Every structure is written in C-alpha cells, then in structure tokens.
Amino acid sequence: MSDLTLTKKDFTSDQEVRWCPGCGDYSILSTMQAYLPELGIARENIVFISGIGCSSRFPYYLNTFGMHSVHGRAPAIASGLAIARPDLTVFVITGDGDALSIGGNHLIHALRRNVELKILLFNNRIYGLTKGQYSPTSEAGKITKSTPLGSLDTPFNPISLALGAEASFVARTVDSDRKHLTETLRAATAHKGSALIEIYQNCPIFNDGAFDAVKDSDTKEATLLQMIDGQPIKSSKFGVIQKGATFEVVELSSVDESQLVIHDSHNPDPSYAFALSRLSGSELTHVPVGVFRDVARPGYSSLVHGQLDEIIKSQGKGDLSKLLSGNDTWVVA
Amino acid sequence: MSKPVVTLNSVVIRFAGDSGDGMQLTGDRFTMDTASLGNDLITLPNYPAEIRAPQGTLLGVSSFQLHFADHHVRSPGDAPDVLVAMNPAALKANIKDMPRGATIIVDKDEFIPRNLTKVGYETNPLEDGSLDSFHVHAVPLTSMTVGALSELSLTRKEAERSKNMFALGILTWMYHRPTEATEKFLTAKFANKPEILQANLLAYRTGWNYGETTEDFANSFEVAPTKMPAGKYRNISGNAALALGLIAAGEKSGLQIFLGSYPITPASDILHELSKQKKFNIITFQAEDEIAAVGAALGASYGGALGITSTSGPGVALKSEMIGLGVMLELPLIIIDVQRGGPSTGLPTKTEQADLLQVMYGRNGESPAVVLACSTPSDSFEMAFEAVRIATTYRVPVFLLSDGYIANGSEPWRIPDEASLPKINVEFAKTQEDFLPYLRDPKTLARPWAIPGTPGIEHRIGGIEKADKTGAISYDPANHDFMVRTRQAKIDGIEIPDLIVDDPTGDAEVLILGWGSSYGPIATAVEVLRANGENIAHAQLRYINPFPKNLGEILNKYQRVLLPEMNLGQLGMMLRAKYLKDIVGFNVVRGLPFSTNELVEAAMGVLHV
Numbered sequence: 001m002s003d004l005t006l007t008k009k010d011f012t013s014d015q016e017v018r019w020c021p022g023c024g025d026y027s028i029l030s031t032m033q034a035y036l037p038e039l040g041i042a043r044e045n046i047v048f049i050s051g052i053g054c055s056s057r058f059p060y061y062l063n064t065f066g067m068h069s070v071h072g073r074a075p076a077i078a079s080g081l082a083i084a085r086p087d088l089t090v091f092v093i094t095g096d097g098d099a100l101s102i103g104g105n106h107l108i109h110a111l112r113r114n115v116e117l118k119i120l121l122f123n124n125r126i127y128g129l130t131k132g133q134y135s136p137t138s139e140a141g142k143i144t145k146s147t148p149l150g151s152l153d154t155p156f157n158p159i160s161l162a163l164g165a166e167a168s169f170v171a172r173t174v175d176s177d178r179k180h181l182t183e184t185l186r187a188a189t190a191h192k193g194s195a196l197i198e199i200y201q202n203c204p205i206f207n208d209g210a211f212d213a214v215k216d217s218d219t220k221e222a223t224l225l226q227m228i229d230g231q232p233i234k235s236s237k238f239g240v241i242q243k244g245a246t247f248e249v250v251e252l253s254s255v256d257e258s259q260l261v262i263h264d265s266h267n268p269d270p271s272y273a274f275a276l277s278r279l280s281g282s283e284l285t286h287v288p289v290g291v292f293r294d295v296a297r298p299g300y301s302s303l304v305h306g307q308l309d310e311i312i313k314s315q316g317k318g319d320l321s322k323l324l325s326g327n328d329t330w331v332v333a
Numbered sequence: 334m335s336k337p338v339v340t341l342n343s344v345v346i347r348f349a350g351d352s353g354d355g356m357q358l359t360g361d362r363f364t365m366d367t368a369s370l371g372n373d374l375i376t377l378p379n380y381p382a383e384i385r386a387p388q389g390t391l392l393g394v395s396s397f398q399l400h401f402a403d404h405h406v407r408s409p410g411d412a413p414d415v416l417v418a419m420n421p422a423a424l425k426a427n428i429k430d431m432p433r434g435a436t437i438i439v440d441k442d443e444f445i446p447r448n449l450t451k452v453g454y455e456t457n458p459l460e461d462g463s464l465d466s467f468h469v470h471a472v473p474l475t476s477m478t479v480g481a482l483s484e485l486s487l488t489r490k491e492a493e494r495s496k497n498m499f500a501l502g503i504l505t506w507m508y509h510r511p512t513e514a515t516e517k518f519l520t521a522k523f524a525n526k527p528e529i530l531q532a533n534l535l536a537y538r539t540g541w542n543y544g545e546t547t548e549d550f551a552n553s554f555e556v557a558p559t560k561m562p563a564g565k566y567r568n569i570s571g572n573a574a575l576a577l578g579l580i581a582a583g584e585k586s587g588l589q590i591f592l593g594s595y596p597i598t599p600a601s602d603i604l605h606e607l608s609k610q611k612k613f614n615i616i617t618f619q620a621e622d623e624i625a626a627v628g629a630a631l632g633a634s635y636g637g638a639l640g641i642t643s644t645s646g647p648g649v650a651l652k653s654e655m656i657g658l659g660v661m662l663e664l665p666l667i668i669i670d671v672q673r674g675g676p677s678t679g680l681p682t683k684t685e686q687a688d689l690l691q692v693m694y695g696r697n698g699e700s701p702a703v704v705l706a707c708s709t710p711s712d713s714f715e716m717a718f719e720a721v722r723i724a725t726t727y728r729v730p731v732f733l734l735s736d737g738y739i740a741n742g743s744e745p746w747r748i749p750d751e752a753s754l755p756k757i758n759v760e761f762a763k764t765q766e767d768f769l770p771y772l773r774d775p776k777t778l779a780r781p782w783a784i785p786g787t788p789g790i791e792h793r794i795g796g797i798e799k800a801d802k803t804g805a806i807s808y809d810p811a812n813h814d815f816m817v818r819t820r821q822a823k824i825d826g827i828e829i830p831d832l833i834v835d836d837p838t839g840d841a842e843v844l845i846l847g848w849g850s851s852y853g854p855i856a857t858a859v860e861v862l863r864a865n866g867e868n869i870a871h872a873q874l875r876y877i878n879p880f881p882k883n884l885g886e887i888l889n890k891y892q893r894v895l896l897p898e899m900n901l902g903q904l905g906m907m908l909r910a911k912y913l914k915d916i917v918g919f920n921v922v923r924g925l926p927f928s929t930n931e932l933v934e935a936a937m938g939v940l941h942v
Contacts, residue, residue: 013793015793015805015806042788043788043791044785044786044787044788044789044790044791045785045786047785049632052796059793059795060793060795060806062793063791064791065785065791065792065793066792066793066794066795067635067662067793067794067795068793068794068795068796068797069628069658069795069796070628070654070655070658070796071654073624073625073628073655076620076621076624076625076628076629076632077628077629077631077632077635078632079618079625079628079629079632080591080593080618080628080629080630080631080632080633080634080635080636080640081632081633081635081636081785082632083591083616083618083629083633084589084591084616084632084633084636084637084638085633085636085637085638085785085786087786088636088785088786105621105622105625106621106624106625106628108621109620109621109625304616304618307611308611308614308615308616311611311612312611312612312614315612316612317612317613317614318580318584318610318612318613318614320580320581320584320613320751321751323577323580323610323613324577324581324748324749324751325565325567325748326567326569326748328365328368328369328514328567328568329565329566329567329748330368330369330370330371330565330566330567331564331565331566332371332558332561332562332563332564332566333563
C-alpha cells in the first residue's frame with residue numbers, strides 16, 4: 001500500500017448519475033468507488049474505458065481518467081493504451097451486447113493476448129439503451145421487441161467463451177452482493193494479465209427479475225455455488241462432485257462432504273474451469289460464483305516492453321542518421 | 334575482342350515472367366545496380382493479386398519496369414525498349430506495349446507446344462514471323478542455366494530456379510552495370526544456403542559471360558550518369574520512405590511510435606518496415622482487425638504516444654467510426670491509406686486514387702479530418718513527417734494518402750541530413766487547478782493533450798457531444814452548432830505551405846493540376862509538351878484538406894485547368910464546389926499510372942480548343 005489516503009468521495013465525479021432508478025449499475029458503481037481507495041493507486045494512474053450501452057456511462061461517474069468510446073471497441077482502445085502505458089491501471093467497462101455481440105472479436109483477442117486489462121462485463125441479458133431487444137446472453141425463446149415470437153438464438157455462456165479464448169482470469173459475481181463483488185475486484189486487480197469479471201446485473205426496466213434466483217434472499221443461498229480456493233464447491237443445499245470427465249451438482253444430503261470437489265482456481269488445466277462454467281446456463285438453477293480461473297501468464301504489455309528493452313540492450317538505441325542512409329548508397333559530387 | 338558500345342540517353346526495360354520466376358527480385362537488383370551507377374530512375378512493379386497463379390498462364394504474369402536515363406526521369410516510361418519474357422505468357426501479356434524495333438529477350442526453352450497452347454498461341458511466335466519487327470534474342474535460358482550448374486548437386490528443378498539470375502547477368506553485361514552489389518546481395522541473402530548461393534552466383538556470372546561472348550548480342554549499351562544535385566543517395570520505395578518519415582518524426586518529436594495495423598495489400602510493407610526498427614523504441618501491434626488497429630492507435634495516442642494506423646481503402650471503410658471518435662476526442666491520429674483499385678476488394682495490387690472522397694467525407698456527421706497526399710516515392714518521407722507535425726500540433730486525425738504506384742515504385746532519394754530535420758514540439762497538459770479539457774489554444778484551436786498519469790487533470794471524454802471548454806456531455810443545440818463549426822474551423826486554419834506553380838513563362842493559359850502520385854507522369858508529359866513548343870503550367874497538390882490558401886487564386890489565374898485523376902473526378906468535384914471554377918477532368922481507372930502519351934494528348938485537347 002502506498003501512503004495515499006483517498007476515500008470513496010475522491011473517486012466520485014461531479015457528474016449526475018443518469019441510470020434508471022433501481023438499475024443494478026448503481027450498486028456496481030458504488031462498490032467500485034468504495035473499493036478504489038483500497039487499491040492504493042493514485043487517481044491519475046487509473047483509466048476506465050467503456051464502449052456503448054447503459055453500463056458504458058460508468059466512466060463519467062468516476063473521478064479518474066476515463067473514455068466513453070465506440071460500441072464494442074473498448075478492449076481495442078484499452079489495449080493500445082495499456083500497451084503504450086504499462087504504468088497505468090486500465091479497466092474496461094462493457095455489457096453483454098457491447099462485449100459479446102458487436103465487440104466479440106476484440107474481447108477474445110484481448111483475453112488471448114493477456115493484455116493487462118480488468119474487464120467488467122455487466123450482463124443484464126438485454127439491450128437496455130436501445131429499449132429492449134434480446135442480447136447474445138438472452139435465453140432462447142425470449143420474447144422481446146425484436147423477437148415477438150421468441151428468440152431463436154442460442155445464448156453465449158460468457159465464462160465458457162472467455163475460457164475458450166485462453167483467458168488467464170475469469171470470475172462471476174452479482175451486482176447487489178457488495179462484499180462478493182469487492183472480493184472479486186480485489187482478486188482481479190491482483191492478477192497480472194487480463195481479468196474478465198461477469199457481473200449479473202438487473203435491468204429493472206426491460207428485463208426485471210432476470211436474476212431473482214441469485215439475488216432473492218430465500219433462493220440465493222441454495223442457488224449460488226460458492227467457489228472458494230481450498231474449499232468444497234457448494235451452496236447451502238447443493239454441492240459439486242466429479243462424475244467421469246465432468247462435474248455434477250448433487251444435493252448435499254446425498255453425498256459425504258469429502259466427495260465434493262475442492263476448488264482450485266489456479267488449476268493449470270482450463271478444462272477444470274470450463275467444466276465448472278457448464279454447471280449453469282440460462283436457467284440459473286445452480287450458479288457457480290467466484291473465481292473460475294486464475295493462472296499466471298506473462299501480460300502482453302510486459303512482453304512488448306521486454307522485447308523493446310532487449311533489442312535496445314543488444315543492438316543499442318536506433319541511430320536515425322544510419323537508418324536514413326541504409327546499406328546501399330552512392331554519392332554524387 | 335570487346336564489342337562496340339552504343340551510348341543511349343534513356344532506357345526502359347521490362348522484366349516479365351511467371352509470378353514464381355523472381356521477376357520482382359530481378360528488377361530490384363537491376364534497379365539497385367543502376368542507381369549505384371548514378372542514373373536517375375523510376376520503377377513500376379506490376380504483379381497479380383494471387384501469390385502463385387496457375388503456372389504459365391496470362392493471369393500469373395508478373396512484371397517489373399524500370400526507366401533509367403542520363404537525365405532526370407519522373408515516370409516509369411510508356412513503352413519499354415527491352416522486354417525480358419521468361420515464357421510465352423509473359424510475351425503475350427506484354428507484346429502489345431512494345432514499340433516496333435524494341436528488343437525482346439525470351440527463354441527459348443519455354444516456347445514448347447504445351448506452354449504455347451496454354452496461352453492461345455497457335456504457332457510459335459519465335460518462328461512464325463509475328464515478331465519480325467522486333468530484335469528478338471531467343472536464348473535457351475533454362476537449359477543454359479541447368480548446364481552451367483551441372484557441377485552442383487542440385488535437382489533440375491532447383492537449378493532452373495536460378496534462370497532469373499542468368500537473365501539478370503545478360504542484362505547487366507548489356508548495360509554495363511556493376512556486378513559487385515548483386516553478388517554481395519546474393520551472398521547475404523543465401524548465407525545459410527551455400528548450394529543455392531553457388532547456383533545463383535554461377536548463373537549470374539554465366540549470364541554475363543554469355544552476353545560478352547555470344548554473337549547473338551552485337552552491341553552493349555552505356556547510359557551516362559544523370560547530373561543530380563550533390564549529396565548521398567539511395568534508392569527508395571514509397572512505403573519504405575513513408576516508414577522512415579514516421580520514424581524520423583518520432584525521433585524529432587520525442588514521442589513513442591505506436592503502429593496499430595492489420596495486414597492489407599499494398600500497405601503491409603509499412604507494418605513490416607516499422608516492425609524491423611524496434612530499436613527506435615517503436616511499438617507495432619498487429620491487431621485482430623482494422624477496427625482494433627485504429628482503436629489501439631487511438632488508445633495509445635490518448636496515453637501520449639504517436640498513434641498511427643496503416644491500411645488501404647477497404648480498411649479505411651472499417652475504421653471510419655473510430656476515426657470519427659478521433660475527430661470528437663481531438664487527439665493526434667495518423668491514418669495511412671495506400672490506395673488500391675476499388676470498390677470492395679477491387680484490384681488489390683493495382684493503383685488508383687479513388688479513396689479521396691471516402692477519406693474526406695466517409696464518416697457520419699460533420700467529421701472533418703486533415704488529408705495529405707504523397708506525390709512521389711521519396712516525397713512520402715516528407716509527407717509522413719508533415720502528417721506527424723500537423724497531427725501533434727493541432728491534435729487531429731490526419732489521413733496520409735499514398736497508392737500502389739508510389740508505394741511499390743522506387744526512385745533515387747537524396748538522403749536528408751538528420752540534423753536538418755526540424756524538431757516537432759509536443760506539449761502535454763500539466764497539473765493545474767480547474768482543468769478544462771476542451772479549452773482551446775486561441776491560435777491553433779487545439780485542445781490540450783491531457784494524458785493519464787498527470788495528477789489533478791483527471792477528466793472524462795467520449796464520443797458524445799462535448800460542452801465547449803469543460804468537455805462535459807452536452808445536448809445543448811447551440812453548443813452542438815458551435816462545436817461542429819469549431820472542429821471545422823480548426824482544420825481550415827491549419828498552417829500549410831502555399832501551392833507552387835511550375836509556369837516558366839508566367840503567362841501560360843492552361844494549368845495542368847494533379848494531386849498525389851500523378852506528379853511524375855504529369856511532369857513528364859509537361860516536359861514533352863514544352864519541348865514541342867507548348868506553353869503549359871503544372872501544379873501538384875499534396876495538401877487537400879485544408880487546401881493551400883492560394884489555390885483559389887491560382888485556379889482563377891488560368892483560363893483552363895486540366896485535372897488528371899485515377900478516379901472518375903473526385904478532386905474535380907471538390908474544386909468545383911469550393912471555387913466555382915470549371916475543371917476539365919481527365920479520368921482513367923485502369924489500375925496503372927497515367928502514360929505520358931495519354932496525358933500529352935489530353936493536354937493538347939485543352940491547349941487547342
């Protein structure tokens with residue numbers, strides 16, 4: 001920790017927050033503002049870059065550097081910034097449409113390169129800013145303005161997608177659980193490379209109640225399978241056991257606790273985290289939350305600068321005069 | 334006994350063969366040896382988009398043309414004096430460009446029935462008299478190469494590959510080019526393949542000896558060095574010069590270059606050139622697509638680096654939205670468009686100037702950006718440097734237009750003295766109270782370049798309309814109108830040099846105006862016209878947005894203005910709209926630079942109405 005003594009207020013900008021009343025984004029914003037002082041990084045060294053969508057207004061409300069950019073392209077812009085300026089801490093704020101539909105390409109490539117970005121994907125399973133069309137995470141059959149007869153699309157599982165893209169850190173949390181969200185942010189910022197956090201976020205206007213199963217006090221304890229390193233993966237009622245090559249959710253009462261899978265987010269084999277990501281889909285019956293995967297892999301920016309340092313060390317800094325002359329010259333007297 | 338030497342003033346040679354025959358390399362080597370002898374020259378590579386089109390077909394013919402002289406040359410020449418054709422396809426594809434009396438050297442071994450049929454020759458042109466008006470040298474290039482290499486343990490196929498060096502050897506003898514540089518080049522290129530090196534050197538020397546001894550070639554030729562301004566020279570292509578200009582500007586501004594790029598013909602060499610020069614602390618980022626390439630460049634600029642992206646027309650189309658964000662954020666950004674034939678995939682390896690309106694107006698909303706155009710391969714150095722000066726001084730996106738012709742074409746370049754290049758002053762916003770991210774410099778109208786990491790000036794920017802000065806989100810009607818006009822005024826007010834007119838008598842009635850890469854062909858045509866007693870002025874635009882301040886005055890000074898463009902009249906439309914001056918367009922879109930003859934003819938039509 002540095003000697004900075006910043007508070008939540010220091011990270012709150014003077015802009016009036018303009019989300020709909022009851023939006024899950026408020027809770028995420030407030031949790032972020034409260035968490036940032038703990039990071040111990042000066043405000044000027046933190047940058048939030050967002051795409052387009054409701055969630056992408058996020059940077060305006062934080063008193064750090066920020067950019068509200070182009071739909072889907074935040075990971076590309078943020079990659080350029082993080083590579084050019086490895087001294088900065090760069091967050092990407094995005095949504096399910098922004099990250100997984102129009103910007104899907106940039107998301108997977110940022111993750112595969114392991115650019116030092118902390119990507120917060122607000123997943124509300126709907127297009128909010130354009131007033132209620134289905135998104136790439138909407139459940140099949142969903143009735144929306146653009147799918148009056150029901151959506152025909154198979155949704156993405158964002159965690160599976162990120163793992164398939166070679167992500168080195170993947171986690172899931174819920175907007176209203178400040179404590180869990182804070183812990184997840186802490187783990188993500190401690191990670192050296194790319195970190196993707198999927199945040200289940202309620203849209204009270206166009207998709208209200210989409211996440212009731214993981215938010216309501218009478219259901220969430222049983223639904224949320226807590227992934228804590230070194231501990232069995234379980235909810236209040238259910239646990240995860242190994243079955244053949246994959247995992248299965250069973251009632252706790254039906255097995256001995258010793259049969260439960262002990263969580264290890266550092267497992268180098270990505271199929272472990274992938275199998276966990278398949279335990280839940282659209283239906284939210286059993287939802288693993290926490291860090292699926294957290295493995296060490298060199299960050300892209302550090303590789304880029306390592307290469308530059310090495311070539312300059314071995315060949316010396318470039319000499320412009322020599323470069324302009326090239327190897328094949330002649331003189332006219 | 335040595336053979337008689339004939340002195341020539343100028344020669345145009347075209348090397349043509351299958352795209353796998355190594356014609357570009359052969360042409361390159363002959364060019365380097367010619368340059369080192371002190372001749373002025375211009376080159377024109379011309380190759381198919383396919384890497385290896387079906388062998389021996391017209392589709393697969395690749396060629397390289399070189400014009401060199403004892404005087405200043407500005408175009409690759411309309412009609413070759415010499416054609417080297419490595420097979421019947423190369424002969425058939427190029428014979429229509431050959432004037433009567435020209436020299437044709439062919440690989441006789443390739444003129445077998447199967448190859449002739451493949452390209453539609455019913456009889457062998459070497460035997461049926463159809464080439465009687467040319468000086469034909471039917472040389473058994475393949476069999477002599479294989480014969481020369483019989484001592485080496487190579488397969489016939491491997492040995493055959495050196496036949497381009499045999500041909501180069503003949504030409505090198507024929508035109509008295511020195512052999513040392515090519516031998517040195519081959520030695521370096523095949524340092525790890527001693528057998529192949531031996532083969533190439535042997536083929537090259539045998540070719541040279543063949544020229545010297547065979548009775549087939551009665552004369553050799555000499556072209557005296559060109560009188561050029563004193564200095565140190567190198568031969569350079571447009572893409573290479575452009576890359577050097579960027580690096581020089583990076584050094585002179587003290588900014589780290591960040592190139593975000595996605596491979597695309599004919600711009601990829603800029604990515605390659607910069608990637609080779611990482612010891613200048615250059616970051617090159619091969620992005621997942623064109624949008625990410627420009628996005629990463631913009632992100633890097635936001636962080637205080639010199640953000641650059643290089644592409645061609647289809648890439649510009651994809652980048653448009655991000656460039657619009659650059660206009661809104663008012664950050665330095667350089668977009669290099671090496672134009673090629675369009676629309677869509679168009680003619681990837683051919684040249685065109687048809688992206689002008691796209692870069693001027695191809696974005697949503699009122700989205701002005703600077704547009705510059707390189708006029709020759711070596712001018713690409715200067716214009717790249719200018720692009721950086723303007724982008725960093727005014728904090729705006731700058732388009733730099735090149736095209737396939739000058740990007741791949743080359744010419745001698747007088748190497749500038751590094752110390753003579755001006756410093757580019759860059760200032761970042763400093764820590765201050767009540768920082769206003771959109772408070773403008775009254776002279777340049779630029780907003781501060783306020784980079785993360787600077788305490789006290791934390792602020793948020795984005796694509797939504799900004800309030801004047803504060804940069805906060807604003808939907809206010811009057812503010813939007815003001816900001817739209819201010820962004821335009823900033824571009825309009827950029828300081829650029831006046832347009833220079835070449836009008837030796839000062840009283841020409843007709844101006845031939847060009848922009849970008851048509852400089853060489855137009856200048857050549859103007860020389861021809863003047864030699865014929867015509868009075869004509871020439872000016873070449875390199876600054877298109879904004880236009881030079883004196884452009885309107887110049888247009889009005891001349892009774893008639895002829896504007897050749899490799900498009901259907903894009904600049905003409907802009908000039909008519911802005912200056913209400915009628916322009917006579919001369920528009921050709923064949924994927925090739927203008928020929929001197931067609932320009933002379935077009936000018937004669939305007940000179941004598």
